Amino acid sequence: MGDIKKNIGNLNDPRMPYNYAEREYGTVPKDTKRAPFQWVSEIAYKNVHRIVTRGYDTTELMEEGYGLVDVLFINFQSRIPSANEEKMLNYIMVLALEDGLSMPASISRLVGRSKTFLTQAAGASILAFGHAYGAFSAFGNRLEEYSEIGDKENKTISEIAEIMVKEHLNDEGFGISGLMIKDPAAKRMFVRAKELGVSGKYVKIIEKTVEEAKKVSPEPVDLDMLGAIGATMMDLGFTPEAIWSIIAITRSFAAGAHYIEEVEREEFTKFGETLTPKEVYDGPEDRPVPTLKDRAKYAKSAQTHSLKEWSDKLSKREQNYGTGYRIHEEIEDPSKKT
Amino acid sequence: MDRTKILNRKTKTSISYKTDEKTVLRGYDLSELAEKGYSFYDAMFILFQNRIPTENEEKMLKYEMGVFLEHSMSPSAAAAIGVITGRPNLPTAIAASIMTFGGVHGPGAAHGYMLNKYLRRALDEGKTIDEIGKILVDEYLDAGQPVMGMGQPQHVDSDPRAEPLHAKQEELEVEGIYLELQRSIEKHFHARREAEGKKRVGVNVVGSGNTALCDIGFAPNAAWCIGSVSRGYSCATHALYSMKKGRAWAASKSEPMVQMLDLSMIKYVGPDDRPVPTQEEREKYAKRQKDEGEYKKWVI
Numbered sequence: 001m002g003d004i005k006k007n008i009g010n011l012n013d014p015r016m017p018y019n020y021a022e023r024e025y026g027t028v029p030k031d032t033k034r035a036p037f038q039w040v041s042e043i044a045y046k047n048v049h050r051i052v053t054r055g056y057d058t059t060e061l062m063e064e065g066y067g068l069v070d071v072l073f074i075n076f077q078s079r080i081p082s083a084n085e086e087k088m089l090n091y092i093m094v095l096a097l098e099d100g101l102s103m104p105a106s107i108s109r110l111v112g113r114s115k116t117f118l119t120q121a122a123g124a125s126i127l128a129f130g131h132a133y134g135a136f137s138a139f140g141n142r143l144e145e146y147s148e149i150g151d152k153e154n155k156t157i158s159e160i161a162e163i164m165v166k167e168h169l170n171d172e173g174f175g176i177s178g179l180m181i182k183d184p185a186a187k188r189m190f191v192r193a194k195e196l197g198v199s200g201k202y203v204k205i206i207e208k209t210v211e212e213a214k215k216v217s218p219e220p221v222d223l224d225m226l227g228a229i230g231a232t233m234m235d236l237g238f239t240p241e242a243i244w245s246i247i248a249i250t251r252s253f254a255a256g257a258h259y260i261e262e263v264e265r266e267e268f269t270k271f272g273e274t275l276t277p278k279e280v281y282d283g284p285e286d287r288p289v290p291t292l293k294d295r296a297k298y299a300k301s302a303q304t305h306s307l308k309e310w311s312d313k314l315s316k317r318e319q320n321y322g323t324g325y326r327i328h329e330e331i332e333d334p335s336k337k338t
Numbered sequence: 339m340d341r342t343k344i345l346n347r348k349t350k351t352s353i354s355y356k357t358d359e360k361t362v363l364r365g366y367d368l369s370e371l372a373e374k375g376y377s378f379y380d381a382m383f384i385l386f387q388n389r390i391p392t393e394n395e396e397k398m399l400k401y402e403m404g405v406f407l408e409h410s411m412s413p414s415a416a417a418a419i420g421v422i423t424g425r426p427n428l429p430t431a432i433a434a435s436i437m438t439f440g441g442v443h444g445p446g447a448a449h450g451y452m453l454n455k456y457l458r459r460a461l462d463e464g465k466t467i468d469e470i471g472k473i474l475v476d477e478y479l480d481a482g483q484p485v486m487g488m489g490q491p492q493h494v495d496s497d498p499r500a501e502p503l504h505a506k507q508e509e510l511e512v513e514g515i516y517l518e519l520q521r522s523i524e525k526h527f528h529a530r531r532e533a534e535g536k537k538r539v540g541v542n543v544v545g546s547g548n549t550a551l552c553d554i555g556f557a558p559n560a561a562w563c564i565g566s567v568s569r570g571y572s573c574a575t576h577a578l579y580s581m582k583k584g585r586a587w588a589a590s591k592s593e594p595m596v597q598m599l600d601l602s603m604i605k606y607v608g609p610d611d612r613p614v615p616t617q618e619e620r621e622k623y624a625k626r627q628k629d630e631g632e633y634k635k636w637v638i
Binding site: 008025026027028029030031034035036037038039040041042043044045046048049050051052053058059061062063066067068069070071072075076090091092093094095097098099100101102109117118119120122123124126127128129130137181182183184185188192239241242244245246248249250252253254256257258259260261265333334335338 | 349350351352353354355356357358359360361363368369371372373376377378379380381382385386400401403404405407408409410411416419425426427428429430432433434435436437438439440447492493494495498499502506557559560562563564566567568570571572574575576578579581582583584586593594595596597598600601602603604605606611614
C-alpha cells in the first residue's frame, strides 16, 4: 500500500460520518462469539444417504406410493393430505397447467428466441405472475383479511360478501369477472370440491360474493379461474403465497413446452434485428441533435426549488409515457404483506 | 426477413388453444380431463408427448417428480434463499431457482442428448447397446470429462434416490433401451474406475431419473423441464421460510448465529489494497499497469 492520501474529492468534508482517510482496509475477522453460519431450514435436510422433507424421507415417500402432489402438502403444510385432498389438488393442477398463448407462454417463447437454456425460459415465465395476472397472493390475502374481519365483527358470510363486492368488484385480482361466463371449468371446480368434501369457508364466501357481484355489476360476471383455484386451495389449507407459488410453477411446465415449440418452429432472433415501425411510435417528432457547444441553450435543468414549481413540473413530466411519472405506487416489504 | 415479426406475427401453436368456452390441450378439454380423473402426471404426457400414458408410465412419472421435488440445500434452494433476502416479489426467487439448472445442476437435457447420440451411433456403427455403453464411458474418461449421470458431490455413496428409481422402472416394467444403455454405462464406468484403483462413484438422480423419463417417452428438453420445474416447488417453500421466518438481508448482527451475508463471511483473495490514482496520474498509471501485465492474472 502506497502513501495514504489525505484529501480525495469530498471525503474530508467535516459532514462525513467518520474519518475517511483513516478507514481500515481488510476484511472483517471471523465472528467467533456467535454460532457459525449454517443453512437453517425447517423445510428439509439431507445427508449422504437421505433426503428428508418435514421429517419424511423422500425416497420412502415415493416407495409408499405418494407423489409430487402429496409432497406439495408436505412441503408447504408439513402434513400428509387425505386421498380426497390429493385428488382435489391434482384436479386443480391439471386445469392450471395450460392457458394457451397467455403471458407465461409468451414470455417463455420470447426468451427462447434468444437461444437460451430451456430453464431460463421456464423460469422467466414465472415472472409473469404478479398482482393482476395470476394474482393469487393478492386474492388470498384479501379473502383472509375479510374473513378475519367477519370473525372479529361477527358478520355473516353474506355481509362479508357484500362488503367485498362494494370495495373490490373491479380489482384485477378479485376472482370474479367476465372472463368465464361461457366456460364452466371454474364453477365445476367448486362442485368437485364439494363432492370430495374438501370445500370450506373460503369457497362459501366466494360463492356468496359471486351472487352479490351478479346483483350489482352492470356487466355479466361469474366465478373465474383465479377465484375458483384461490378459494379451493385455501380450503385445502394453502397460504396465499403457497398458492401463488404452486400455480406459477405448475404453469411453468407448459411454458417449457412453449419454449420447445418456439425453438422447433421459429428462427432465433439476432441482437438488433427487431424493428419498431414508426407507425407505432407516438413520441416527440424527429428533431436535430444540438452540438455540445449549443447544449446550454437547449438543456433545461430538472431541479425545482418551490413546491408549486415542483408540482407543475411533475404534471408536465406525467405527460410523457415511459418516464415512470404516471405510475403511483408504494413498494412494500412483501414479507409483511404480499 | 420480416424484422417486425415479434410485434406482428401470428404465432401458430400445436400445444393448446383457449376460447370463451374452454381451454384445450393437444385436443383434450382440460376441464374434462380433470373431471374424468386424469392426474397432473397424465397431463404432462399430453403436454409434452401428445398422448395419454399407460397406468404404469403415469406411476413412473409420479415417482420421478415426487422424489425430485425436494433436495434441501442445492444450488436451486440456495438461489431462492439468496434472492428472497432482498425481499423482491416471491416469483423472482422461484424463477431464479429454476434458472440455476444448467450444465451441472440437474443436467437432464444434456444427459438425454448424450444417450440419444450414442444410441444413434450404435445403430450407425452396428454396435450392441453394451458395446456402445463401453465406448461412451471410454470416450468420456479418455477425454478427461465426467460421465453425465454419475457422481453427486453431496451423496458420495450414490444419490439415495437413484438406484430406487432404476428399481421402480423395472418393477413397473417401463424399462426400455435407455435403461439398458444407462445400466451398461454404469457397469463399464464402475469397472474402469475399479481397474484404475479409484473409489466407486454411484449413479446420480439425473442418470437414473432422466433415463426413466427417456424410456417413458420424454424428449431431453421436456425431461429437463419436468425435473427442474418440479424442484421449483420446494424452492418456493425455502424462499417462503426465509421470507416469513427469517431476517431480510441475512446480515443482522443481532441474530444468535452468524448470518449468510455477515461481513465476517467475506474472504478476499484479490489484489492487495492500493491507492486510487488521481486523474493527473491516470494516464501514466494506466500505461504502466497495462505494460506490466500483472492485471492479467485477475482477468475473468
